[in-house]
Amino acid sequence: MTETPTAAGGTTSSGTPAIDRFTCVIPAGGVGSRLWPLSRAKAPKFLLDLTGSGDSLLRATWNRLAPIAPPERIMVVTGNAHRDSVVEQLPGLLPDNLVTESEPKDSSAAIGLAAALLELRDPDAILGSFAADHVIRGSVLFQRAVRTAVLAADRGYIATIGIHPGHPATGFGYIKCGSARGDLAAFDVYDVEEFVEKPDEATARDYLARGGYLWNAGMFIARASVLLDQMALTEPELVAALREIAEAWSSPKRAAVARERLWPNLKKIAIDYSVAEPAAAAGKMVCVAAHFEWDDVGDFASIADLLTRGRKGDLAVLGDGAQVLSDASSGIVVSESDRLVALVGMQDVVVVDTPDVLLVTSKQHAQDVKGLVTRMKVSGGGHLL
Amino acid sequence: MTETPTAAGGTTSSGTPAIDRFTCVIPAGGVGSRLWPLSRAKAPKFLLDLTGSGDSLLRATWNRLAPIAPPERIMVVTGNAHRDSVVEQLPGLLPDNLVTESEPKDSSAAIGLAAALLELRDPDAILGSFAADHVIRGSVLFQRAVRTAVLAADRGYIATIGIHPGHPATGFGYIKCGSARGDLAAFDVYDVEEFVEKPDEATARDYLARGGYLWNAGMFIARASVLLDQMALTEPELVAALREIAEAWSSPKRAAVARERLWPNLKKIAIDYSVAEPAAAAGKMVCVAAHFEWDDVGDFASIADLLTRGRKGDLAVLGDGAQVLSDASSGIVVSESDRLVALVGMQDVVVVDTPDVLLVTSKQHAQDVKGLVTRMKVSGGGHLL
Numbered sequence: 001m002t003e004t005p006t007a008a009g010g011t012t013s014s015g016t017p018a019i020d021r022f023t024c025v026i027p028a029g030g031v032g033s034r035l036w037p038l039s040r041a042k043a044p045k046f047l048l049d050l051t052g053s054g055d056s057l058l059r060a061t062w063n064r065l066a067p068i069a070p071p072e073r074i075m076v077v078t079g080n081a082h083r084d085s086v087v088e089q090l091p092g093l094l095p096d097n098l099v100t101e102s103e104p105k106d107s108s109a110a111i112g113l114a115a116a117l118l119e120l121r122d123p124d125a126i127l128g129s130f131a132a133d134h135v136i137r138g139s140v141l142f143q144r145a146v147r148t149a150v151l152a153a154d155r156g157y158i159a160t161i162g163i164h165p166g167h168p169a170t171g172f173g174y175i176k177c178g179s180a181r182g183d184l185a186a187f188d189v190y191d192v193e194e195f196v197e198k199p200d201e202a203t204a205r206d207y208l209a210r211g212g213y214l215w216n217a218g219m220f221i222a223r224a225s226v227l228l229d230q231m232a233l234t235e236p237e238l239v240a241a242l243r244e245i246a247e248a249w250s251s252p253k254r255a256a257v258a259r260e261r262l263w264p265n266l267k268k269i270a271i272d273y274s275v276a277e278p279a280a281a282a283g284k285m286v287c288v289a290a291h292f293e294w295d296d297v298g299d300f301a302s303i304a305d306l307l308t309r310g311r312k313g314d315l316a317v318l319g320d321g322a323q324v325l326s327d328a329s330s331g332i333v334v335s336e337s338d339r340l341v342a343l344v345g346m347q348d349v350v351v352v353d354t355p356d357v358l359l360v361t362s363k364q365h366a367q368d369v370k371g372l373v374t375r376m377k378v379s380g381g382g383h384l385l
Numbered sequence: 386m387t388e389t390p391t392a393a394g395g396t397t398s399s400g401t402p403a404i405d406r407f408t409c410v411i412p413a414g415g416v417g418s419r420l421w422p423l424s425r426a427k428a429p430k431f432l433l434d435l436t437g438s439g440d441s442l443l444r445a446t447w448n449r450l451a452p453i454a455p456p457e458r459i460m461v462v463t464g465n466a467h468r469d470s471v472v473e474q475l476p477g478l479l480p481d482n483l484v485t486e487s488e489p490k491d492s493s494a495a496i497g498l499a500a501a502l503l504e505l506r507d508p509d510a511i512l513g514s515f516a517a518d519h520v521i522r523g524s525v526l527f528q529r530a531v532r533t534a535v536l537a538a539d540r541g542y543i544a545t546i547g548i549h550p551g552h553p554a555t556g557f558g559y560i561k562c563g564s565a566r567g568d569l570a571a572f573d574v575y576d577v578e579e580f581v582e583k584p585d586e587a588t589a590r591d592y593l594a595r596g597g598y599l600w601n602a603g604m605f606i607a608r609a610s611v612l613l614d615q616m617a618l619t620e621p622e623l624v625a626a627l628r629e630i631a632e633a634w635s636s637p638k639r640a641a642v643a644r645e646r647l648w649p650n651l652k653k654i655a656i657d658y659s660v661a662e663p664a665a666a667a668g669k670m671v672c673v674a675a676h677f678e679w680d681d682v683g684d685f686a687s688i689a690d691l692l693t694r695g696r697k698g699d700l701a702v703l704g705d706g707a708q709v710l711s712d713a714s715s716g717i718v719v720s721e722s723d724r725l726v727a728l729v730g731m732q733d734v735v736v737v738d739t740p741d742v743l744l745v746t747s748k749q750h751a752q753d754v755k756g757l758v759t760r761m762k763v764s765g766g767g768h769l770l
Contacts, residue, residue: 325761325766340742340766340769342757344747344750345749345753351743353743355724357725359727359728361728362729362731365729365731368730369729371729372710372712372729376710381710381725
């Protein structure tokens with residue numbers, strides 16, 4: 001698995017250094033159903049402060065990328081409904097770098113459109129996609145990993161960043177690494193042998209014991225053209241449409257071409273399936289192994305662990321005015337009021353106190369919140385979602 | 386234990402039938418700490434509707450007694466702070482029958498003062514004491530038991546009403562019954578051998594298996610003078626003070642005598658210790674065994690059981706505008722808002738949603754709420770109590 005990729009491997013870069021052709025793309029979509037009722041359609045996960053830092057996850061993502069790319073090379077792709085919130089939270093975002101979708105079409109369309117737009121700006125553009133709703137601690141380690149990935153991307157590879165697993169997580173997918181790629185970087189770059197789905201506990205333990213498995217953080221760094229060409233191998237119609245939309249984007253035809261004719265009919269498919277897995281199978285995917293702390297904050301149990309940094313014996317509390325009286329040594333209280341929240345004899349409880357909805361569940365059942373939200377969509381509680 | 390009581394056994398009644406000399410006394414005190422934050426100092430348990438009937442427990446108590454005694458013979462003893470609420474909830478209560486305490490002095494003082502006042506109105510007065518904050522279902526059975534107790538009381542006994550236990554409760558005291566007293570009533574009247582404290586589970590099961598044990602509902606029916614004379618055997622100073630307060634009650638000296646000089650110094654002691662236990666030991670106590678449903682609604686677990694009538698598989702919900710979405714088959718939600726309360730994966734949970742406090746606990750820990758309240762008194766959360 002050490003052959004060079006067929007697409008653009010070994011291409012000579014243009015005169016501009018790779019890092020100066022690098023644009024960060026932040027797909028800001030997804031409500032985060034498992035974080036309801038904190039997350040809502042109008043207040044999706046990426047607009048929330050889930051760490052108590054004072055910044056939303058989106059804003060924290062921007063801040064993390066700012067040392068790597070100037071504002072003219074940070075792009076956000078989001079839904080029309082969230083345009084105003086995004087602009088408010090990111091005053092540095094340039095209007096041309098705010099790409100809005102008329103309706104959500106999954107990550108291949110979102111990132112693919114950004115790639116098609118960047119490809120038009122510069123045929124040698126490199127892009128990196130970084131979710132707006134993940135939490136990362138250790139920004140220097142993050143920057144170093146991204147810079148390494150950019151160099152591999154410039155060489156024609158599709159790079160991802162894998163996280164050294166801190167524990168046998170069953171909530172994340174894993175990357176199985178192959179040979180070290182000393183030809184791309186002195187350290188930390190490996191072939192991706194395959195992406196593996198979220199494992200069960202025993203399998204996860206096995207991965208950690210065997211080594212060579214990293215958490216898949218869903219970050220992809222590639223030349224825009226390489227990414228699109230790879231996608232076109234499995235999704236040619238999607239890529240053709242995206243490139244047509246990009247052509248029309250800065251012209252008066254945008255509305256007619258993009259919004260009305262093409263966008264509504266785009267195939268919904270995750271970029272993992274349209275790009276990452278086929279590229280890995282074809283030997284075009286490399287992985288930068290990184291040591292920063294990362295979490296996708298998928299549910300309230302994740303937030304609890306993040307806030308207590310995994311310490312046992314602590315109840316996590318999130319919320320400015322939160323007043324909590326508790327004998328609990330685990331669990332989380334999320335408070336959007338200044339009410340007193342009193343817990344008696346509850347371990348691992350999750351209490352989310354919002355003005356119109358109160359959720360009570362447990363860390364063990366934190367994932368099941370999504371099912372409740374799904375049922376509410378059907379049963380008519382939609383106004384609370 | 387079948388000897389007649391020494392005090393007034395075998396006395397001939399005055400010309401008026403016993404039931405027409407019978408006054409119901411409702412001691413309305415006690416916050417009900419284990420029902421915090423639903424119960425508060427300003428909204429004690431007896432002023433709350435804990436059954437969803439629309440009536441407070443106090444009002445329900447009044448309604449239950451109304452078929453037994455006319456308004457001129459229903460008396461309420463309560464704290465000054467609750468005077469207005471009591472008057473509002475009981476429009477039929479006569480001003481002379483509202484006895485207010487300047488500070489709480491436990492049940493011997495509360496019931497003893499009522500007895501002393503009634504003794505002055507009529508030396509042959511009979512009183513029955515019925516807590517303002519219990520729940521009873523089966524009012525015809527209740528009336529029958531009270532009428533039987535009144536006849537025994539007229540004969541000079543101190544009568545109590547014991548409840549046939551529906552399950553081996555560990556939260557109630559028990560009455561150990563002795564011989565049937567066919568001389569007092571054809572059915573259901575027994576000597577009280579002794580009062581026994583709240584048992585553990587095994588002991589409670591043993592009581593039910595052996596038979597002859599009834600729940601102690603804390604109801605006492607006796608001639609006013611018999612009750613006071615019995616109390617005077619162990620608490621002579623208390624009874625002397627109460628009789629002095631009663632003498633001054635309707636005179637301009639009330640404030641000076643009662644409020645300022647005597648009341649603040651009264652001994653705090655439960656009537657169980659000043660009257661019931663010594664009387665039982667002396668063979669002066671009889672018990673009417675009754676089959677109505679009774680609960681002292683001591684905590685949220687009791688309310689849950691009351692509302693679901695002990696059915697398994699039901700979440701109990703208390704609150705007018707309560708909206709609950711739940712997969713729970715046990716536990717209770719008490720809602721004082723119209724917020725949606727969503728429960729995911731929680732069994733036996735207790736959620737009490739009030740405007741300024743949210744309590745989350747479990748049925749198993751429902752008793753521990755009292756400990757939290759005690760700690761809050763010390764730690765400065767008193768304004769929420």
